Structure formats: structure tokens, C-alpha cells
Amino acid sequence: MDNIYKEAIKIKDFLIDIRRNFHMNPELGTEEYNTHDKICEILESLNIEYKRNVADTGVVGIIRGKNKGKTIALRADMDALPIIEKNEVEYKSKIDGKMHACGHDAHMSILLGASKILAQMKDQLNGNIKLIFQPAEETVGGAERMIKEGVMEDPKVDAIFGLHMAPEIPVGKVALKYDKMNASSDTLNIEIRGESTHGAYPHSGVDSIVIASQVINSLQTIVSRNVSPLDSAVVSIGQINGGSAHNIIANSVKMRGTLRTLSPDTRKMALEKIKDIVEDIPKTLKGEGRFIREEGYMALINDNDMVKLVKKNADKLLGEKNVIIIDRPSLGVEDFAYFLENTDGVFFRLGCRNEKKGIVHDGHHDKFDIDEEALPIGVALQVINVLEFLK
Missing domain, CATH: 3.30.70.360 (Alpha-Beta Plaits)
Structure with a gap:
């Protein structure tokens, strides 16, 4: 785990550059054409096989392990929100009236970072990894459309991991919920x-x-x-x-x-x-x-065994004191639920709050931002989750 976290730290600049590029160029749900092309460009540079235009603007990459085994998926949503950004930062949105105010820019960066590390390990992998870049989570719901277009098949996905930036949780911590998580x-x-x-x-x-x-x-x-x-x-x-x-x-x-x-x-x-x-x-x-x-969306219900797997990994990576167990579900919605209807999986929250830096605003706020120290943590945890599951 220490080695994987060190690898994630090594690519921190890569992660920040990608995240800021997405942040400056936000696109709303079903309109993520430039985002789609940028993801394809990065996957190609990493020599990762991918399929374009899934559910119109979605992308699905695959890393095929040398040894036969199960297939695990990692998911990141792509769309931004119709909000005028009020942050005065060098990576402020360039598109008037559109903003990555929910962390999807970070989700894509983390998935691409995990892809970079896992692609370098493919000869050691006991199975396959699908990389799902999903459009329209904030609007019409891209997860269900991607599933209908076969994203969970060929090869069949045996489990899936997803994460979401959590502005209510300090950076360096993660939060997990057993069973029912979202309405x-x-x-x-x-x-x-x-x-x-x-x-x-x-x-x-x-x-x-x-x-x-x-x-x-x-x-x-x-x-x-x-x-x-x-x-x-x-x-x-x-x-x-x-x-x-x-x-x-x-x-x-x-x-x-x-x-x-x-x-x-x-x-x-x-x-x-x-x-x-x-x-x-x-x-x-x-x-x-x-x-x-x-x-609308269905309820998001985590598989408890998968929650235990992520908790074990997070305890070792971050220390038990930095792993929070959420005791109450949220009545907010999340279309990752459709993936969980089709296979075992877990959705968890990754802390990105830093009061010293003034990063304190909730999602969908015009001053939402993240502490970018969360990016390598998210990458390391997702890589570890994949490797532990494929064991």
C-alpha cells in the first residue's frame, strides 16, 4: 500500500493538470463532447484500449490483465452544472454560466490517474478493469443508458467501485455507508x-x-x-x-x-x-x-461485503481514525445506483475540505472547490480496491 500511495504521489502534478483542465472547460450533461475527446486523448497516451461515444458522450476504457479472472469497474461522472463560478483562482471556469461545482472534474482525474498506474501493472493483474466515464449524472442520468448499451458486459462486470468528493469531510479522510446510502x-x-x-x-x-x-x-x-x-x-x-x-x-x-x-x-x-x-x-x-x-433514480444500496473491503483498505492506507462510518442515509440521489442494481459494488465519499485554505463550500455552491491533496489519495485507494478485489 505504501508503494501504491508513493506512485500516486508521483503523478500528483499529472492529476492536478487534468483536473484543472476539466475545471476550466466544464460541459453540462449530454453536452460533454470536448470532455469526451480529452478523456480519449489521455487514454490513448496511456496505451489503454477504449470505446468512444457510449451513450453519446461517455467513454469506456479497458485494461486487460495477463491472467484470466474477474472484471472490476471504476466509474467517474463527467458533467458540470449551470452555475456561474465565483472562485477567483487560476483554473476558474472559462465557460460563462457553467461550473464543475460537484467535483466531477476530480472524479475524472482520479479515474485517469488510477488508470495510469493500473495500466503499468497489467501483466500482474488477475483479471480486467473497466474504466467507465459516465455522462449526465446531474441531469437525465447516464448510468442507465450506458448499461442498456452493454457497458456491464463483454466482459461481464463482477463488481464496481465509485467515489464522490465530500466537502463536508476533511481531506485525508473517507466516509463509508453500509447498505442504503442514497434515496x-x-x-x-x-x-x-x-x-x-x-x-x-x-x-x-x-x-x-x-x-x-x-x-x-x-x-x-x-x-x-x-x-x-x-x-x-x-x-x-x-x-x-x-x-x-x-x-x-x-x-x-x-x-x-x-x-x-x-x-x-x-x-x-x-x-x-x-x-x-x-x-x-x-x-x-x-x-x-x-x-x-x-x-427518477432508484435508491443507492451498497453491498456490505464490498463496504468491508474498502474499509479494510482505507484503514490500512489512511489509519482507522480517518475512516468514517456514516450512520444515516442521504435523501439526495445518485445514479451510480443503477450500476449497483446490476452487480456488487460500493460508493463512498472522499474528503476534500480544508478550512485553512478556505475550501469549505458545499457541492452546487458557486464557490465550491476541493483540496487537490485528495486526488492522489483517491487514486491510491481505488487502485488498492481493484488489486484486493482481484485477489
């Missing part, structure tokens, strides 16, 4: 229909705003009265639009919200309850309700 998500589209009339004569119409208020209040009982206190779920309505004037009863109200759950059973139950509430309550008030669900 599933669904977008809720609701329309309530009534009948318009003059506000002075409400009895002549059907007030869709009053009905909508009853629906919203009832939606809040789904979690409080149907979900176990030991489970977690959220139903939130974030948008509501209806009416055309202050003295006219609105004939239509449209609402949009989100459902977050950790359990597939809870997700199914909550969606059924939402449908019942939206359709049944308006009927009792002489209105009509319509519910359309936009399915």
Missing part, C-alpha cells in the same frame, strides 16, 4: 381541475385552489401516517400555479413536487397513496385530479 426520486406532476366563476359567487363554480390545498395537506400524511419512523421518506410540493385574477375562482391548478424514498416497498406504497389522494379528494369536492409520475 430514490420521483417527480410529481399534479393537476386539479374545477370550474371557473366570479369570486363573489363561489357557489356557482368549483374552486380548484381550495381543492389543491386539501390535496397538499393530505399528501403530508403519507409520510407521517404511513411510513415507519424507522424508515425515511419525503413528499414535497415545490411549485404551484393557478388562477388568472384575484376575483375569479380558478378552474385549474398545476403543482410539481418530489418524492424521495429509501425502500422500494415504501416507494411503491407512497406512489399509490399519492395517486389515490390526487384522484379521490377532488371527486368529493366536485372537481377532478390527475397525477403523472416522472420516474
Whole structure:
């Protein structure tokens, strides 16, 4: 492990240069064309076999070991966010209104660094390594598209590792979560229909705003009265639009919200309850309700044996005091979940916070940044994870 970490330190400048290049040239989900070309260019310089244009802008590299064995995958997401960067650094985004504010630039740099070290060891590898550069994690979800295009096959992936920069955790530490780590998500589209009339004569119409208020209040009982206190779920309505004037009863109200759950059973139950509430309550008030669900990401559930493997490696690399076990899942989403639906794997968090350097802002903040000392740590840990698994 000491030797691998030393190798990662040796390529620190390589890692920083790549990360800053990506940071200065951010691209949004499904638009990562220059990022795609840059990744291909670096893989080619490392003599690593790769496939272009997977799910349009994704890239898949492969390092084939000399000895037959299992295939393990490492994943990095590629897309940036529609945010104007406020950091005054030499590597500030050159693209107005776009910024790597979630660490995906670092994820790609770490994967390329791990690829560089592992490619030099391919004659010693007891198996293969797939290098998955995934587009559109922040938007439409590139993981599911890549899977449908066969990224987990030929050769079949036996396990996968993914990481995410963690601005809440000091650099030099990692955080692991057993079992459920991130929630599933669904977008809720609701329309309530009534009948318009003059506000002075409400009895002549059907007030869709009053009905909508009853629906919203009832939606809040789904979690409080149907979900176990030991489970977690959220139903939130974030948008509501209806009416055309202050003295006219609105004939239509449209609402949009989100459902977050950790359990597939809870997700199914909550969606059924939402449908019942939206359709049944308006009927009792002489209105009509319509519910359309936009399915989002599924819950991210780590394989506990894989978590143990990473913990063992991180304990040896960083020391047990620098390995944090997360006790509660997040209701945020992450489409790495689709890879975990298809094979064993683990997703973990890599500390990048440094208060002395002023690196303290959360992801999706216009001043988000990372302590680049995290880059060789991420590389070393991913390389060790691969080698230990292939044993």
C-alpha cells in the first residue's frame, strides 16, 4: 500500500493538470463532447484500449490483465452544472454560466490517474478493469443508458467501485455507508381541475385552489401516517400555479413536487397513496385530479461485503481514525445506483475540505472547490480496491 500511495504521489502534478483542465472547460450533461475527446486523448497516451461515444458522450476504457479472472469497474461522472463560478483562482471556469461545482472534474482525474498506474501493472493483474466515464449524472442520468448499451458486459462486470468528493469531510479522510446510502426520486406532476366563476359567487363554480390545498395537506400524511419512523421518506410540493385574477375562482391548478424514498416497498406504497389522494379528494369536492409520475433514480444500496473491503483498505492506507462510518442515509440521489442494481459494488465519499485554505463550500455552491491533496489519495485507494478485489 505504501508503494501504491508513493506512485500516486508521483503523478500528483499529472492529476492536478487534468483536473484543472476539466475545471476550466466544464460541459453540462449530454453536452460533454470536448470532455469526451480529452478523456480519449489521455487514454490513448496511456496505451489503454477504449470505446468512444457510449451513450453519446461517455467513454469506456479497458485494461486487460495477463491472467484470466474477474472484471472490476471504476466509474467517474463527467458533467458540470449551470452555475456561474465565483472562485477567483487560476483554473476558474472559462465557460460563462457553467461550473464543475460537484467535483466531477476530480472524479475524472482520479479515474485517469488510477488508470495510469493500473495500466503499468497489467501483466500482474488477475483479471480486467473497466474504466467507465459516465455522462449526465446531474441531469437525465447516464448510468442507465450506458448499461442498456452493454457497458456491464463483454466482459461481464463482477463488481464496481465509485467515489464522490465530500466537502463536508476533511481531506485525508473517507466516509463509508453500509447498505442504503442514497434515496430514490420521483417527480410529481399534479393537476386539479374545477370550474371557473366570479369570486363573489363561489357557489356557482368549483374552486380548484381550495381543492389543491386539501390535496397538499393530505399528501403530508403519507409520510407521517404511513411510513415507519424507522424508515425515511419525503413528499414535497415545490411549485404551484393557478388562477388568472384575484376575483375569479380558478378552474385549474398545476403543482410539481418530489418524492424521495429509501425502500422500494415504501416507494411503491407512497406512489399509490399519492395517486389515490390526487384522484379521490377532488371527486368529493366536485372537481377532478390527475397525477403523472416522472420516474427518477432508484435508491443507492451498497453491498456490505464490498463496504468491508474498502474499509479494510482505507484503514490500512489512511489509519482507522480517518475512516468514517456514516450512520444515516442521504435523501439526495445518485445514479451510480443503477450500476449497483446490476452487480456488487460500493460508493463512498472522499474528503476534500480544508478550512485553512478556505475550501469549505458545499457541492452546487458557486464557490465550491476541493483540496487537490485528495486526488492522489483517491487514486491510491481505488487502485488498492481493484488489486484486493482481484485477489
